[in-house]
Amino acid sequence: MITVPIAYYLILAAILFCIGIAAFLIKRNVITIFMSIELMLNAVNLTFVAFAHLWRQISGQIFVFFVMVVAAAEAAVGLAIIIALFRARQTLNVDEVDLLRN
Amino acid sequence: MELVLFILFGLLAVAGALNLLFQRHPINSALSLVVVMMSLAVLYWSLGAEFLAAAQVIVYAGAIMVLFIFVVMLLNAGEEEETHGSKIAYIAGIPGAAAIFCLLSFVFLSERSRLGSTGLGGYLSGAVSNIAEISHTLFTTLLLPFEVTSILILIAILGAVVLARKEL
Known part of the structure; x- marks a missing residue:
């Protein structure tokens, strides 16, 4: 039976995390930026589960459980903030939300 | 068997993430994020975390993404406008992300033999199932953090209701 090295799981998580960083920096829509944060959280969760498997420990999985809850x-609070932002500025583009700039 | 599962769903996850990056409409990005989360659930299951696989599907792909799609539809978010964006993001950010990825991959590949490999399924001792082990730890040693979590969620609900009210 062919097994998969743990390193491959960790590299997959690194790929997903870096795509998340790139999406966070490139995207201009505030909802999509929030989604890329969720993508980064998921990538970190994958490393937690992989290390939990490596060390034969349950604590890594419990950590992922708490990350999911948080x-x-x-997500609930962030989306409420996005709705409040849209009410105030009538836009979802982060380039136009520059009240603190001047 | 496990290698095939890993390659299949790993590629699916990376493809979904890239699709999130390249799609211009937020609803397409949200649906490709659902694909990423589903394939990650399969990977959790193959790493022996059955409870987390179920929770990933229910909480992330179910609850959180439905919330996202509701907000996209509520705000009637159209296609992203083509703007040049911030220059620093392109000059420092993208090479920085690539550098982080190269560093992480180098470390993981050089430590590959020490990290070992994984067989399909659970690894916990004896007849104890994954869910029984998690709930035992959660409700004995980690009872206080678990209860504090409920307060956190209560505060989050109150905060969401206050923030999303008509008159702020």
């Missing part, structure tokens, strides 16, 4: 709370 991500759910963060």
Whole structure:
């Protein structure tokens, strides 16, 4: 039976994390930027699960559970902030939200 | 068998993430993020984390992404406007992300033999299942953090309701 090296899982997580960083920097829509944050959180969760498998420990999986809970709370609050932002500025483009710039 | 699963769903996850990056419409990005989360759930399952695989599908792909899609539809978000964006992001950010990726891959590949490899399925001792082990740890040693989490979620709900009210 062919097994998969743990390093491959970690490299996959690194790929996803770096795509998340690139999307965070390139995207101009605030909802898509928020989605790329979720993508980065998922990549980190994958490394947690892979290391939990490596060390034969359950704590890594419990950490992922807590990350999921906090991500759910963060998504609710963040999307509410996006709705409030849209009400105030009538735009979702981050380039036009520059109140602190001047 | 496991290598085939890993390659299949790993490629699917990377393709979904790249699609998130290249699509201009937020709803397409959201749906490709669902693909990423589903394939990550399969990878969790192949790493022996059955509970997390189920939670990933229910919480992430179910609840959080539905919330995202609701907000996209509520705000009637159209296609992204073509702007040049910030110069620093392109000059420092993209090479920085590539450098982080190269560093991480180098470290992981050079430590590859010490990291070992994974067989399909669970690894926990004896007849104890993954869910039984997680719930035992969660409700004995980690009971206080678990209860604090409920307060966190309560505060998050209150905050979301206050922020999304008509008059702020």
